[in-house]
Amino acid sequence: MASNESIKNVLVDRVNGTNLDLENFESNYLKCGRPVIIQNYLSNLPCSKWSIEYLLKRVGDNQVTVRGRTNANDYKVGVAYTVRETTFKDYIHDLRTRNHNGQTSYMAVQNISKVFPQLQEECQLPSYVGKLHNGPFLWVAREGHYEYCHYDPDASLLMMIDGRKQVRLFSCADHEKLYPNPLGSKGKTIQSQVDCDSPDLKKFPTFCEAMCYHCVLNAGDMLLIPAFWWHQVTSLTDSVSMNAFFGDAGKDNYIRRIMEEPVWPAFRYWLLNITEQNRSYSSFQRTLERLPICVEYLLLKQFHEEASENHINTLVDTIKTYLNLEKLPEFSGGGKHPPPLRIRGLRWR
Secondary structure, three states: OOOOOOOEEEEOOEEEHHHOOHHHHHHHHHOOOOOEEEEOOHHHOHHHHOOHHHHHHHHOOOEEEEEEOOOOHHHHOOOOOEEEEEEHHHHHHHHHHOOHHHHHOEEEEEEHHHHOHHHHHHOOOOOOOOEEEEEEEEEEEOOOOEEEEEEOOOEEEEEEEEOOEEEEEEOHHHOHHHOEOOOOOOOOOEEEOOOOOOOOOOOOHHHHHOEEEEEEEOOOOEEEEOOOOEEEEEEOOOEEEEEEEEEOOOOOHHHHHHOOOOOHHHHHHHHHHHHHHHOOOOOHHHHHHOHHHHHHHHHHHHHOOOOOHHHHHHHHHHHHHHOOOOOOOOOOOOOOOOOOOOOOOHHHO
16 A cells, blocks of 8 residues: 555455456446455466476576666666666576675566567466557566556456455546656656655655555465556565457547546656657658657557547647647658657667
8 A cells, every 4th residue: 555644545356256247347447446355266377387387498598688776766666777687597596695786676667579489378368458459568577566657548457366466546536636747758658756655745745645455465366457557566485477468349449448537647748758759850741741650650659559540639729739739840851760759768668
């Protein structure tokens, strides 16, 4: 739970997966943006056997990407960290011996099909994942690791395979109360300036007005993290987890939903953060010249959705308003494909 007595806390609901069909999951949780823990489901999937020992035997020699300096204050607010490559078995050696690397590193967001192809046949996803946006990914954390509070532009199903994690969640309706990092911050996610373990309420006074949904995940639990919901995860033990980023099935159902309240302010901030990431590049002028195409491509690439003309126009107008543009610059000619709205600093997620 949030570590301040003045902050409101509520437990995340738990349901039995044997009694939760896809229709009820979508209508009662996914589409209305309501977190839930699903029990008694993951044990039926092959990935449930992915203990650290099992992974060492199967993929110990595989190269992995590891974050460093994760014990620094800058990491707790998602500002900076280092990235290095090592083998999975060397990462686990560091983790288990609790040496300096082990105490300051985190193996995060490893794309299973690319990093651990040997596991692909065992990587069966739950039926609740409608339209996969990205992943699945594998995460292995040391006991005590604090992952900075942030939100993703997708729904996420977090599957606890081995160990235990504490999760704090805050609704997208409380977007500003979590004090997002300034527009233009690196990566695909939006990070919070608040250290949820020790919030500075003099610096971030409205944080105490946010509702904290909290839970402890045990091996076998699955947590739905709604799209654009803030979440902060702490590993209570050495742990293994997998997640998949996804959205609503259909041609444009996801975009239509996230462009409505209460999600829209968080989605708008995410879009403008990418805009600001690209603003200083010399190619940005050409991006603006053909902005509707660039917005359409961004949505197709990130969400695999074909947005309507009205939705694209709304998003283009949002960017124009932010940039104080009455109209877009005239197309000056060039190649078939304009410079995209590129997510800058993807290693920062």
